Amino acid sequence: MSEVATAKPGQAYVDAVRQSFGAAVQEESWQADNQVTLTVDLNSLPDIVEALYYHHDGWLSTIAANDERKLNGHYALYYILSMEGATKSYVVIRGLVPANRPEFPSVTPRVPATVWGEREARDMFGLQPVGLPDERRLVLPDDWPDDLYPLRKDTMDYRTRPPIAADTETYKFISTAGGGSAEVPLGPLHITSDEPGHFRLFVEGEEIVDADYRLFYIHRGMEKLAETRMGYNEVPFLVDRICGICGFTHSVAYVSSVETALKIQIPERVHFIRTILLEVERLHSHLLNIGLACHFVGFDTGFMQFFRVREKAMTMAELLTGARKTYAMNLVGGVRRDILKAERIRTLELIRELRKEVTALLDILVSTPNMLARTKNVGRLEPQVARDYSPVGPVIRASGHARDTRVDHPYCAYKGAPVRTHTREGCDVFSRVIIRGEEFHDSLAIIEYCLDQMPEGPILVEGFTYTPHRFALGYTEAPRGEDVHWTMLSDNQKLYRWRCRAPTYANWPPLRYMLRGNTVADAPLIVGSIDPCYSCTDRVTLVDVRKRTSKTLPYNEIERYCRDRTGSPLK
């Protein structure tokens, strides 16, 4: 790594902002050596974010809105940028929005990546982004009252269920396709399943000309719950449950945000234990996605074999944490369970078995003709679209951009660990699958390295001081990509604001570009290739642009068509 050894790698970006927009910068505060927050004049905010994003190799991590009326009389917006130019640092651009006039200039026309963050800030806080091209709701359902903003401090208790405000669905699906296309709604919306989403594909014959989708049907209100009902040290157990696959990486991101905010020195051994478990999680997550890719191309034997070996990774998780999922390992200040000799030996055994079996299976997968035919040049994400939308993880790496939080902003014990950024130029589903395979092998090597290099020492620090209203960022590279948590402490052993951005949130907006130009039969494969928390993305509407017809299909029907490619549901 050619990291410049300055004490504060973000200083270069701060200087650049001051040079071009000196008058607009109101305040500069450092949360850590690689985290700086600049409070700027609200009207200059779009200029500054655009300059950092496009002229200084910035990528958008997320936007955190906050109701700071109790603290300084304003709402605040934090545009969190991961700067990945010559020096790597997080730079947060903060704008204060007046309480009596909750409006701010939208950044989306200049930086498309901010679109979801700004729509969510409007839904949750009632802050109007002036000039935002997409004015639809993002998170709130159609039947939610107009003037109730859930995350404002004075609006509602977390148990409040407001009366239903509308009976009809008012959400408009948007298409750039001309009048000739047909609409395909994908799958029935299953309210009993855990992760529904509504996809609408605009097709001409079999070809997708555009796609739109609506998610957040099962928004769980976790941010509100954590801020009101839970203590800051109980939140790690809630965070574990954000995702059924990568919960641990969320909990590391959360606790490290609090640890950075409170400036707690974490023992080295903790960093190594966390790194091992982060990689164990990547093992089973990548195997799951590779298995699903097999399933979607009709190679079900491969699917079952990958799930068989995945069980070894689950055994490893159970051995090291006491549970297959929801490890409950993290507390602010350390971890709750040590890795002892017997566990170390068994883990190394499992790694040897996994390496052998997965290598063999990946060879078989790559030489399966059907796999290549179905995934090469399918679901292309062009590098420029990727640049505009800041997707993360294997999705961006398969489009030629070298972004990996483990390498760019080394956390835990990743500095010095055998971790590499795997990139490919294929931009397609195949590249994403191959990158996952390569990263799987890296993960095995990282676990071995950590078990070997792990220093002795305590695994938990206690007796730190809870300082009110400090805030900081926590970040990890989840199997699906960068995972960001922004946390501000309150003054009552709770959190004032907790903003969590899971990797898939960054990967959804560019998905429509990946779907364009492909056939309907490839849609589930493409959606699956971003590895979304997807298990029940259950509804597809197919819209035929030419015939102006629309037809709703159950998900299993479109999935069957994806596997067999016979008996088109469009006919």
Add this chain to the structure above:
Amino acid sequence: MLKLLQELFRAGDATVKYPFAPAPSNPNFRGKPEYNPKRCIACAACTIACPANALTMTTEPAAGKRTWMLDYGQCIFCARCEEVCPTGAIVLSKDVELAVRNRADLMVTADFTLRNCGSCKTPFAPDKEVGYVIALLIRSGLPADQAERRRELFETCPDCRRHAEVMRRVENARLMEVRP
């Protein structure tokens, strides 16, 4: 294709016989919390630690009763209760079979008697907790008779103790003033 078949034959059966044979278990596994009411002193440490509110406690001063409750339906098996319990009354087992036919069967409760304050006669702490404090003093080296002599103190509620202490100091101060 041949390689795949070879791999399939090599791998063999991957499934287990559960439920017809016991499921393979791991010594580190965190399963159903087992509660031993004999050891419990109703100190409420676990109910404060529980992130999921599966552990709760209600106090009915009129009935002189405190009820400890564990709802297995809400438990997330994190073992925070086991970590904070001073007496080892709750320990996570390897048991994963929690299914019941009736929702109420997921609830475990235990009732504890409250001790009335020796002075004001209102209930203030679980009887067993007071006993535990005295036992702890003996355990840490205080002779049994001396510990027993402090029983009256421990059986007084904090309010009455504070009041008594203030009165004692006032009396002392008065005596000091009387002296030349």
